[in-house]
Amino acid sequence: MTHRIHHNSTYWILIFSISGLAFLGLHYALKLNFVSGIEEAVPALKKITFCGFLLMMVLLIGKLFRKFIISQIHSEGDKYNLLRVNRLMTGVFLAFVTASFMFDNLYTTVVSLGLISLILGFALQAPITSFIAWLYIVFRRPYKVGHRIQINGMRGDVIEIGYLDTKILEVSGDYVQNDRKTGRVVYFPNSLILKDQVINYSGPQIPFxxxxxxxxxxxxxxxxxxxxxxxxxxxxxxxxxxxxxxxxxxxxxxxxxxxxxxxxxxxxxxxxxxxxxxxxxxxxxxxxxxxxxxxxxxxxxxxxxxxxxx
CATH class of the missing domain: 3.30.70.100 (Alpha-Beta Plaits)
Structure with a gap:
């Protein structure tokens, strides 16, 4: 499995590198006016090719970081969280690069993004709180994937930590006792950890x-x-x-x-x-x-x- 992931990452790194060089080559070729009859479209094409180059570089850097995390980080919980952060930051930079080329200048881009963020902040308070709680989980690490936790009366093994919610495989529950797995999957919003205590069974005497x-x-x-x-x-x-x-x-x-x-x-x-x-x-x-x-x-x-x- 690890070899297949490594091979897949190498494949995409190669694709993004070649695509980035191709966009950069086209960008400078347009400056040399090799093709006649498209003078009016040259400014737009130069803008598109340079934007494409930057997008490929962002994707390339994201893949390089992903490859480094998979190969060098041995803790499954830390690896999972870092991959999530890498995916998020890659998406943010892709959106920023795309938005900056949709407007005439950086100031307009920043103001537009600020207004959009303000509107979304009022409309999506609960999801934003859960996202902030996800950042808290990633950096403060009250629990990681694989840990057994108890929160708000729910107990189980953490199997996924999303941007908005956490998924656990339930233990005990309504029908099973003695810390046996029920087979049910429980979802709870990440924001719950900001207002309720979390009991982590993986304490300082790990793994016991x-x-x-x-x-x-x-x-x-x-x-x-x-x-x-x-x-x-x-x-x-x-x-x-x-x-x-x-x-x-x-x-x-x-x-x-x-x-x-x-x-x-x-x-x-x-x-x-x-x-x-x-x-x-x-x-x-x-x-x-x-x-x-x-x-x-x-x-x-x-x-x-x-x-x-x-």
Whole structure:
């Protein structure tokens, strides 16, 4: 895929370069009056050819920047945002060059664009606010493509950040629990981040967040044994899931077991552990399926709640 994109960019760079040189050649050829009988049209043709040359140069520079971003930026989120900015700036310069050649001078162009912007500003307040919020997202980076976020009661994985709205793949929702993907796509205007808090699951301890799982045990259980079983299950799963990460040498990722008193007649053994935001349910399941057989194998050391209050 990357090779195909690279080849496609090279193709368009070549096309824009040749087209730009062709327009520039025609522009100077018209100055030499090689063709007779079109003297009245020469000023307009010179203007058109020079405009075409500038347009090709803008497109060429845009493609060069795009090629650089794709090849040199490794973060998918940063790459996505920079490509959006590059596309926007290319469009702005294309519009400016075209408008400047439609009027007699630059002052007229600026005044005309200013009046148009003023009118559109009143008519399109909501979209403009969302566009400003998009600039905030690009430069402040409260979230990027691939991040799991929560905003205004919505939770999901960011799959697209547009100029006016953000698209997320919903997690949890009305019908699914435990951080499972629902398959539904949620759109919200970018302006929402300017008036509501954004919770980003991709915090400073990337790629992990912290989660915890509790099991209920009797007061007469061997707490040291329970702690060992939970820790072993958690560490074994971590080593299998993330073989290139050494949890034992990274204290910030080391799990911890603590105990708390339940409202009813039992204790809760709680294990706190690092997990990727999109693997919370799977990791919890693997820890439980690893720990429970060890706990059930020693009924003399571990007792579970019994009776109607269980």
């Amino acid at each position: 967040i912290w989660n915890e799982t509790a099991i209920q045990i009797a007061y007469t259980s061997d707490l040291k044994f329970v702690e060992k079983c939970l820790m072993d299950a958690c560490l074994n799963d971590f080593e299998k899931r993330y073989p290139k990460r050494d949890v034992k040498t990274r204290k910030r990722w080391y799990p911890e077991v603590y105990f708390r008193v339940n409202t009813f007649a039992w204790l809760e053994a709680v294990i706190s552990y690092p997990v990727e935001p999109n693997d919370t349910t799977g990791r919890r399941t693997r820890i439980l399926t690893g720990a429970l057989p060890m706990l059930n194998a020693e009924p003399d050391k571990v007792q579970f709640p019994e009776g109607s209050m269980r």
